[in-house]
Amino acid sequence: MLIETFIRKQLRLKAHTVIKVEETGECMVVHIDRLGKRLLRCGVCRGRCREVHDIRTEREWRDLSMRKLPLKLRYRPRRVECPRCGVRVEDFPWAEPWARVTTALANAVAVLARELSLQGTAREYGLNWKSVATIVKRAVRYGLQHRARAPVHAIGIDEVSRRKGQVYLTVVYDLERRVLLWVGGDRTEEAVRPFFTRELGKRRCRTLRVVCMDMWAPYAKLVRDHAVNAQILFDRFHIVKHLNEAVDATRRELWRRLVSKEKVEVKGTRWLLLKNPWNLTNDQKERLSTLVRWNSPLVRAWYLKESFQLFWGYKQPWRAKQHLLKWINSAMRSRLEPFKKFTRMLRSHFDGILAWTKTRLSNGAVEGMNNKIKSISHRSFGFRSADLFIALIYHCCARLPLPAER
Numbered sequence: 230m231l232i233e234t235f236i237r238k239q240l241r242l243k244a245h246t247v248i249k250v251e252e253t254g255e256c257m258v259v260h261i262d263r264l265g266k267r268l269l270r271c272g273v274c275r276g277r278c279r280e281v282h283d284i285r286t287e288r289e290w291r292d293l294s295m296r297k298l299p300l301k302l303r304y305r306p307r308r309v310e311c312p313r314c315g316v317r318v319e320d321f322p323w324a325e326p327w328a329r330v331t332t333a334l335a336n337a338v339a340v341l342a343r344e345l346s347l348q349g350t351a352r353e354y355g356l357n358w359k360s361v362a363t364i365v366k367r368a369v370r371y372g373l374q375h376r377a378r379a380p381v382h383a384i385g386i387d388e389v390s391r392r393k394g395q396v397y398l399t400v401v402y403d404l405e406r407r408v409l410l411w412v413g414g415d416r417t418e419e420a421v422r423p424f425f426t427r428e429l430g431k432r433r434c435r436t437l438r439v440v441c442m443d444m445w446a447p448y449a450k451l452v453r454d455h456a457v458n459a460q461i462l463f464d465r466f467h468i469v470k471h472l473n474e475a476v477d478a479t480r481r482e483l484w485r486r487l488v489s490k491e492k493v494e495v496k497g498t499r500w501l502l503l504k505n506p507w508n509l510t511n512d513q514k515e516r517l518s519t520l521v522r523w524n525s526p527l528v529r530a531w532y533l534k535e536s537f538q539l540f541w542g543y544k545q546p547w548r549a550k551q552h553l554l555k556w557i558n559s560a561m562r563s564r565l566e567p568f569k570k571f572t573r574m575l576r577s578h579f580d581g582i583l584a585w586t587k588t589r590l591s592n593g594a595v596e597g598m599n600n601k602i603k604s605i606s607h608r609s610f611g612f613r614s615a616d617l618f619i620a621l622i623y624h625c626c627a628r629l630p631l632p633a634e635r
């Protein structure tokens with residue numbers, strides 16, 4: 230088989246043909262031309278067009294390499310007279326309109342960019358990272374337009390910090406399918422509202438049953454405004470984080486009041502107190518028991534933390550509620566200011582915390598994706614624009630469809 234025929238078949242050309250393949254030192258150039266008078270399609274609506282308006286100057290597309298030799302397609306695009314759209318550039322079966330690489334190459338690059346950094350992907354395909362960024366942005370735009378929009382029942386809303394906590398983004402996950410649904414440029418009410426009004430829309434808001442989130446007032450308000458059937462659930466992992474912060478604050482408060490001799494004893498106990506007791510080594514248990522003997526505020530904090538955690542195990546809502554009320558009572562009597570603060574937070578979010586017993590959902594289901602976002606943030610620290618960061622988050626977490634290779 231001639232190389233020309235081989236490439237024509239690979240590209241599945243019907244109205245075009247390969248007239249010549251040239252090999253230069255660093256690439257193979259595939260010259261393409263129109264095949265006879267076969268009908269061309271409109272680049273906008275893809276309808277067949279009878280008339281060719283004119284022939285444009287030659288354009289070039291990068292394709293997948295052949296045995297490490299980059300393939301370049303060259304062709305002079307026609308402008309067709311589409312009965313519906315007017316004079317338009319024809320549709321190229323090998324590439325999306327305006328793309329400078331073929332769909333096959335773009336998809337291969339896009340798939341690798343889900344695993345590697347932009348720079349790493351670029352190196353693998355001999356492109357520069359900006360071309361990879363363009364490919365990813367295009368893939369995301371296509372994917373968002375063409376993804377299936379199934380009914381959603383349980384979502385998790387979370388915030389992601391960018392540039393070391395100076396900028397926040399909001400991410401929304403489908404907790405049942407474990408897939409990213411939406412990314413917003415901030416965590417304010419206005420920034421997140423489009424998720425409910427535009428992305429979900431009224432109809433899909435009605436099917437929402439559970440919304441899992443941190444205790445962040447704008448999110449809760451939006452759910453009450455737009456998803457009246459949904460139960461607000463405060464995320465288990467965020468609550469535990471606040472609880473651990475209370476233990477930490479107690480420890481730091483104590484530290485300030487200690488004299489230096491006593492400080493030696495307390496030093497390094499932070500992790501002992503945050504660790505689960507069954508994970509402690511004998512030596513650590515020994516240190517913990519010394520601490521327990523002479524240090525009552527820390528001990529009270531530690532017991533409070535441990536007893537709070539029993540809440541997650543209850544199966545019956547009324548028992549869980551009873552436990553929580555008792556715990557709140559003892560925390561209020563503990564004379565530990567950080568715990569009193571934590572308790573006030575529990576009280577003002579009571580229903581959303583109790584909802585755990587019935588729903589058993591948490592954003593822990595999508596923790597893997599949160600970690601993935603952190604690693605994207607880490608490796609794209611140099612990027613100025615949030616746009617690219619957002620595109621990468623969609624690209625890696627939303628399981629978007631890629632354009633079909635025709």
Ligand SMILES: [Zn+2]
Pocket residue numbers: 271272273274275276311312313314315317
């Ligand atoms: Zn058209």
